[in-house]
């Protein structure tokens with residue numbers, strides 16, 4: 721009986737999820753991928769703050785942020801980007817449909833970010849100079865993709 725009730729709860733949760741997704745197309749995928757992006761920007765904020773001198777450099781904290789960022793850019797999030805889940809289908813998203821039309825372009829941008837995040841992971845804990853050097857390409861990798869594949873925000 722307990723098992724049966726637990727099964728019902730799971731089914732109810734699944735149904736609730738499906739209903740939300742139906743109300744606004746791809747709402748859950750969009751929410752999840754935006755969450756991953758925000759997580760990245762929190763890690764980048766620590767590294768960028770240290771690079772700018774707004775946060776005192778701390779090798780351990782820098783390494784942790786860089787490790788977190790590297791992990792966040794390597795997880796498989798491909799299921800969170802179904803075709804048609806762009807801004808025109810759901811205004812909660814700022815993704816442009818161009819993302820799906822230009823597979824090579826988006827692949828290049830993603831690769832650039834992975835390389836920059838790997839370089840940051842190698843440099844962040846070694847000293848402030850190394851962190852600063854790795855910061856440029858990393859910031860450019862994020863903004864390069866946003867400029868190409870997101871609705872302009874200003």
Ligand code: HEC
Nearest residue numbers: 754757758760761764813814815829830833861862865869
């Ligand atoms: C390969 C392309 C690409 C790269 C690289 C990329 N982003 Fe994004 N980012 C996007 C897209 C597309 C969106 C819009 C997602 C949506 O709203 O559906 C987005 C949205 C965001 C958002 C807004 C999330 C929200 O709540 O609406 C933040 C913050 C963000 N990215 C941070 C970053 C940071 C930091 C990096 C670099 C470490 C990064 N992104 C790298 C494509 C990218």
